Amino acid sequence: MPCFPRPQDPGTLARIDQTPFEADILDLSHDGRGVARRPEGHPNAGKTVFVAGAVAGERVMARQTSRSRHFDEAEAVEVLQASPERVEPRCPHFGTCGGCSLQHLAEDRQIVAKARVLAENFERIGHVSPEAELPPLTGASWGYRRKGRFSVRRVEKKDKTLVGFRERDPRFVAELRECHTVVPKLGTRIEALAKLVDGMDARRAIPQIEFSAGDDATALVFRHLEPLGERDRAALVDFAKEHDFAVFLQPKGIDSVAPLWPEDPQLSFRLAPWDVELGFRPLDFIQVNAALNEKMIARALELLDVQPGERVLDLFCGLGNFTLPLGRVAAEVVGVEGDAGLVARARENAERNGMDHVRFHVADLATDLKHEPWMRAGFDKLLLDPARAGALEVLKQLPLKGIRRIVYVSCHPGSLARDAGYLVNERGWTLRTAGVMDMFPHTAHVESIAVFEPA
Incomplete structure (x- = not known):
């Protein structure tokens, strides 16, 4: 954000x-x-x-x-x-809601600004610059957000319950009627969602609603700080049936999430170019922008240029978003992720897609990895897709000898620049090319991709 x-x-x-x-x-x-x-x-x-x-x-x-x-x-x-x-912002809430910060800037200039942010980070933090710049990846700029979290707050002075993203001043919840960046199925029903919560007995005990949309189902996860009575549960079921949502309840931590209706909702999305289907749970990490995600995977595989017989290591692999498409072209792929739940789902996804040559391991990639067996196995190519903190700790430990190319997918230009500086200035690699991807149109979030090769 x-x-x-x-x-x-x-x-x-x-x-x-x-x-x-x-x-x-x-x-x-x-x-x-x-x-x-x-x-x-x-x-x-x-x-x-x-x-x-x-x-x-x-x-x-x-x-x-x-x-x-x-x-x-x-x-x-x-x-x-x-x-x-x-340009004139499309959303009537722009300027108050903190979900977007760039709607007043022409879309073709937004991506130019993000490319400049990446270049400035490379220069200022990493003291590096790519030999070439990749053309930016862009896609539909509205109705793309398939995952997120709405804050909920009962405001007694207004005698209403607000459902929306935080305002620019994050102490407050924006009163949204609609959201043009959220998938339309939900973005057009925010007022109905607020009315639903406002009519519940537990309306003061629901601080947030997370949403996650698969290809065939959209899940709403209601966090509640006190048990829900039968009247409230019935209201949630009626809302789910009327608007075709899957409703989950979360009374405590992540492990407490359970479906309310239907009994066993299935969430998944397809990556059609690779004939891959990924199942997920409503609080699992998935890429926010489905269309851009496919373009990003295609670009990553193109840049990695996997040849027959090669072995690929995919770090911070999550559900297998890159790992399983890689499994369609590589002889063997190893995915590593610190979240045991995501790894369990990744293994299920490998089995679902008939890929017994794709294996997954659980490992905290910010800790000492010398005893991990996969660390000692030789790989030809490496793909990285870390969280905002970047991949410096694992890069310091990896035996890079024998790896012929690294493709680094980043959600934070500062940590990518830092890690690029380490690879280039301390490990002797070359930053061949880099570019931005508009995963979050109308926000200042910069998603990028970079390619490194041994000098």
Whole structure:
């Protein structure tokens, strides 16, 4: 999700001069805010100001919202001179809801901004640059979000229950009528969902609803802090039947998730180009954007260029999103993941797809791995798809001799840049090519892919 200003307490806001001021927007920050500087003559001349809702090249009236020693934060209240790259946001909640930060920027410019963020991270953090730049991967920019979490809050002053993403100020829940980035089956039913919860006896005890959409079923997981009575359970079942949702309840931790209706809902999605089907549970990690996920897998396999007879290691493999398509072209694939539940599902998926040459192991890839048997097996190619923290710890331990190519899929440009710097500057590899993928349109989230080869 995009980053937003840290909330200020009322006392702090009272001490900030909130008189609107003119600002020339010089650049766009990594989190989608405009970058301005205090003008000459101001007591803090030259100080950076991050302005939410502004686009590079614009002149705006802004109001300060917070301050720190090194920079101030503000929001645009009026656009005095608009950039040609500015567009009218499609969503009526844009500017309040924190789910998107770039709807006011033309879609073809959003991906350009993300490519620049990646390049700047390579230069500033990794002190590297790719020999070539991959063309960006893009797809449909609306109705793509098949997984996420809505916050729920009962607001007594409004006498209603709010269901939505957090506002820009994350202390508050945005009151959504609809969401154009969520899959339409759910994005058009947020008001109905809020009405459902508002009518429940336990409406004050439901803090969140997670959603996860497969090809044939969409699951809603209701987290509840107290047991649900029969009336509430019946209301959830009626809602599920009326709108064709699968409803799960979560009274405690992840292991407590259980279906309410239907009795045994099945969630899965197909990766048609490789004739692969992956089953998953509603809280399992899956890529948010189904169409971009297929394009990303295709690009990763193309870049990895697996040849007949080669063995491939897939680290941070999850459910087998890359592992199983790799199994269609490689002689042997080994997937490693730290979440034992995901590995169990990955093994089931390998069996479901008839791939006995694809094996999975459970291992915490941020710890000492010298006793792991798969670490000593020789591999020809390596694929990495880590979480935001990156893959530095495992890269430091891997015997890279014999590996002819690494494809690194990243959800955080900073950790990719750091790891690229390690591979290039300390292990002697070459960063051949890299590029961005628009997995999260209208947000500042940067998904990227990079290819490394021995020097």
